[in-house]
Amino acid sequence: MIPEEIRAFVAQVSKLPSIGPRQATRLAFYIAQQGKAAITDLRDAIDRLLELKNCEQCFRISKTINGLCDICANPSRNQGIIAVVEKETDILSLENTRKFTGRYLVLGELSKDAVLTGLQKLRLNHLKSFIQQRLAGMATEIIIALNPTTYGDLDASLVAEELKPLTKKISRLGRGLPTGGEIEFADDETLGSALDQRK
């Protein structure tokens, strides 16, 4: 009774975070109803995501040139100051404050059981090699910009433990952020003060 095409769509789309099978089913019928132009526009928009890559230095999903994203390739960004974030949308929020001129490291989604995943360890090791080779073994500052949630705090301690020997200063975003909240949802001003008051 449900067309196989709808089932296939629901199977793919309900894998995405925060979309359940019911919402996926409604989306499937809605999109199918939109007709050819709308469906191909959507398909093409997804197709274009294939052109994006992980930056080889900060790992954020980006249009890379010679392997680097526009932030890592920007000579006016301070390579010795590194903000460690969970995800790309956190970078967007931090960039909107216009208060940070260093570079980033994207850790990838934090696991809720407060252990670093294999991928996160690889990325931290990549940062360590970068500090060894390009910063003579010592970063100016590392800002651990993870969500101030219970497991964000635990992960932040794990990351701090790893990086402490390799930086003059290690900081976290000031607790201007409401505890339990998410970086992505903070307004620019709150997030700006959090950058100012880092300790």
Next chain:
Amino acid sequence: MIPEEIRAFVAQVSKLPSIGPRQATRLAFYIAQQGKAAITDLRDAIDRLLELKNCEQCFRISKTINGLCDICANPSRNQGIIAVVEKETDILSLENTRKFTGRYLVLGELSKDAVLTGLQKLRLNHLKSFIQQRLAGMATEIIIALNPTTYGDLDASLVAEELKPLTKKISRLGRGLPTGGEIEFADDETLGSALDQRK
């Protein structure tokens, strides 16, 4: 700073119902991170929606054969009993009760200002012609199965007004349904009694 590919995706996806630009942005980065196989699977799933069409009789989105969906083409369904619904997912819920053996008419999304849209009028006119030509001017029963919400009730009156001269019986789903709720979220049993107690 945000890649054009991400912006293009967000522009398309935030047009969809119940997905805002912020969720679309997170989805974009998430999908881009999944890599080639996952992205092409998703693209192909959307592409396949192109194979679906509106049934020429009930207008539901479906895999049609000779213009008809599997319900309309099924000779054991009673063509003289017609349930008027808003959307395809409402049909899925009604079919799950296994209590309805008639056919459907999909009206399409109800407008919140309780007037019938041009498209809805066209579909009702199509049903009227069907009743004239195929049922000798008189349906056995029309069940108006619209959500029991304020504007659903108003639209139901408008639809009843249009169809009353063309049917022996006109009914609405029994108010076993919680008023203000939605058909899609009703459990099978509640929805089954609502079919039993239609008046």
